[in-house]
Amino acid sequence: MGQRADNISPKAPARPLGGIVRAGVVTALAIAFVAASVGFVYFLSQLRGAETAPERQADGIVVLTGGSSRISDAMELLAAGYGKRLLISGVHPTNDANDISRSLPDSQLLMGCCVDLDHSAVNTRSNAAETRRWARERGFKSLIVVTSNYHMPRAIVELAHAMPEIxxxxxxxxxxxxxxxPWWTSGATLRLLLSEYVKYVAAELRVRLADLGLDLTPELPDQPGGASPRRPATAQAN
Incomplete structure (x- = not known):
């Protein structure tokens, strides 16, 4: 009996699977946090802290609505001859050229001759689609893009994907x-930047997947004359 008991080898200790899984999860979260932090720093590096005049003139100007003074700045660029025509993309369906003229009295002449309104766009992606249709109808090969500094990275991603030839x-x-x-002293500004960063990353991922042929959310084809569906009166862009 004693000899038989001596021949039985002891069981190997159980592998701590739970600990390995936890370590893997913690490592993955740490890598994701570092990647997100680096990406956020890169995003912030693209934001301009001061307004500078465009480097040169362009065929046209497009302003994406949704932020204060965007339209007035775009009108000033048009008046200064930086573009032949201006597209205001994402105008609320209940607003027209007269409403904009009343808010910008000095722009009435330009509104009558050189400004087009897009009432169809509901977000940055549809801004890009409407801008593409407008630019192609007029044969424009270059555009000055006017939008808020925090919104510019995502706007350029969407516009460049929609019309790479422009x-x-x-x-x-x-x-x-x-x-x-400074943005880091304001909770509201920090929340705005974090929200915009998430949208920017989502746009980058969608565009890169689309370039690989994996367009999970294909956009509707261009409709002539801006005949795309109009948004509800309560909708806001950007």
Whole structure:
């Protein structure tokens, strides 16, 4: 009996699978956090802290609505001869040229001759689709893009994907709040930047997948004359 017991080898200790899984999860989360932090820093590096005149003139100008002073800055660029025509993309369906003229009295002549309104766009992606249709109808090969500095990276991603043959010249609008205080001292500004960063990453991923032939959310084809469905009156762009 004693000899038989001696021949029985002891059981190997059980592998700590739970600990390995936990370590793997923690490592993955740490890598994701570092990657997100590096990406956020890169995103911030693209944001301009001051408004600078476009490097040169372009065929046209497009302004994406949704932020303060975007339209007025775009009108100033048009008046200065930086483009032949201006597209205001994402105008609320209940607003027309007269509403904009009343808010910008000095722009009435330009509104009558050189400004087009897009009421169809509901987000940055549809801004890009409507801008592409407008630019192609007029044979434009270069555009000055006017939008807020925090929105510019995502806008350029969407516009460049929609019309890679057209040169894009960014003009970033810098709001008063951005100039008055550092973004990291304002909870509201920080939340805005984090939200925009997430949207920017999502746009980058979707565009890169589409370039590989994996377009999970294909856009509707261009419709002539801007006949795409109009958004509800309560919708807002960008």
């Amino acid at each position: 040169e894009l010249i960014p003009f970033a609008v810098v709001g008063e709040k951005w100039r008055d205080e």
